[in-house]
Amino acid sequence: MTENNNNDNTGDGANQRVVGTPTDTADVVTEVPAGAESEHNGPYLASETHPRGEEQQRRGEKIASLWFILAFLGGIGFIVSYFLFPPTAEGPAIADPQISQYSNMLLGGTLTVALFGIGAGMTVWARNIMPHYEVASPYDEMPSKEEEKSSFSDFFMKSADESGITKRPLMRRTLIAAMLPLGIAPIVLLRDTGPVPGDLMKHTRWADGMRMYVEGTHRYIRAEDLENDPYGMISALPALNDEEYPHGISLNDQAKSVILLIKMPEDDWKDGMDSPVREGSDETHLNWTHQGIVAYSKICTHVGCPAALYERTTHRILCPCHQSTFDAADAAKVVFGPAHRALPQLPIGVDDEGYLVARGDFNEPTGPTFWEYAKD
Numbered sequence: 001m002t003e004n005n006n007n008d009n010t011g012d013g014a015n016q017r018v019v020g021t022p023t024d025t026a027d028v029v030t031e032v033p034a035g036a037e038s039e040h041n042g043p044y045l046a047s048e049t050h051p052r053g054e055e056q057q058r059r060g061e062k063i064a065s066l067w068f069i070l071a072f073l074g075g076i077g078f079i080v081s082y083f084l085f086p087p088t089a090e091g092p093a094i095a096d097p098q099i100s101q102y103s104n105m106l107l108g109g110t111l112t113v114a115l116f117g118i119g120a121g122m123t124v125w126a127r128n129i130m131p132h133y134e135v136a137s138p139y140d141e142m143p144s145k146e147e148e149k150s151s152f153s154d155f156f157m158k159s160a161d162e163s164g165i166t167k168r169p170l171m172r173r174t175l176i177a178a179m180l181p182l183g184i185a186p187i188v189l190l191r192d193t194g195p196v197p198g199d200l201m202k203h204t205r206w207a208d209g210m211r212m213y214v215e216g217t218h219r220y221i222r223a224e225d226l227e228n229d230p231y232g233m234i235s236a237l238p239a240l241n242d243e244e245y246p247h248g249i250s251l252n253d254q255a256k257s258v259i260l261l262i263k264m265p266e267d268d269w270k271d272g273m274d275s276p277v278r279e280g281s282d283e284t285h286l287n288w289t290h291q292g293i294v295a296y297s298k299i300c301t302h303v304g305c306p307a308a309l310y311e312r313t314t315h316r317i318l319c320p321c322h323q324s325t326f327d328a329a330d331a332a333k334v335v336f337g338p339a340h341r342a343l344p345q346l347p348i349g350v351d352d353e354g355y356l357v358a359r360g361d362f363n364e365p366t367g368p369t370f371w372e373y374a375k376d
């Protein structure tokens with residue numbers, strides 16, 4: 001059915017909207033004659049309706065079904081294409097540009113076939129099975145009249161019947177089959193969100209007794225290294241010594257575990273250092289320092305930039321991304337900016353050989369706050 005918005009002035013001056021493709025010969029019905037009995041429950045008269053012949057409907061059903069089968073195969077192909085390139089030990093397969101190109105072409109091609117098949121099938125359906133209407137009706141006032149509202153459901157049901165969806169099981173089933181893979185596809189794509197992280201984001205690999213080294217080197221840090229600079233600051237990483245990584249630590253572990261070691265005169269500590277590191281804990285932030293050295297996460301609690309601009313005279317740590325500012329002398333509390341929680345603190349001490357070591361993990365998850373974030 002097509003719609004033709006020919007506005008026309010009839011004799012009584014009412015604007016007319018012509019719906020449907022006017023034929024050369026047939027008179028377009030411009031309004032329902034008064035008292036005419038409709039053979040429909042809907043707004044169209046029998047004289048306005050051009051049902052399709054049974055032969056045309058049968059042929060249409062077959063062609064539409066073929067399109068739907070093609071769409072079904074396209075949808076299945078889309079899901080299969082997604083799994084064709086499984087991730088490797090180095091990471092997602094599509095990190096390889098060549099594989100990414102093949103993957104994109106296959107996913108795009110199969111999705112095109114699936115969507116085009118459904119669209120083409122529905123077009124054949126509408127043009128060969130559903131009846132064609134030619135009607136013109138006067139513009140009505142808004143809202144719809146009561147009788148129009150009440151006739152809508154009857155008309156809807158009648159249209160469903162006329163569409164052949166109930167009478168044409170082959171086409172109906174193939175259409176459902178064609179749409180099924182596309183309905184499932186978004187669920188399959190959830191695989192890209194990766195494994196459920198569990199409490200992975202709540203902890204780092206810092207552990208009791210673990211040494212630390214200067215970022216970019218394998219030189220362990222001694223407490224004396226900061227002695228000569230009473231306002232010093234160093235970025236440091238846990239000495240994980242993971243053999244499979246060139247620097248002994250994966251990028252993921254670096255991103256979560258990197259710390260700022262800050263030295264300051266102990267007279268500069270503020271009251272916040274006497275507060276418990278966690279709710280209900282006996283240990284204070286000061287207990288977690290070592291001879292004026294404190295260790296904070298370097299990852300901004302706003303959205304995770306490295307917060308490493310340190311103003312030594314005020315002990316302010318500034319994040320360059322959105323200017324969140326933390327007070328290193330006051331348990332790294334936020335003093336300015338969009339971050340809303342302090343930088344987590346790492347408990348530190350020294351081992352028998354005088355190297356700085358962690359005495360456990362951070363007091364809170366590092367980095368931006370996430371949905372499942374909760375203080376342990």
Ligand code: FES
Nearest residue numbers: 300302319322324
């Ligand atoms: S990420 Fe640090 S202030 Fe936004």
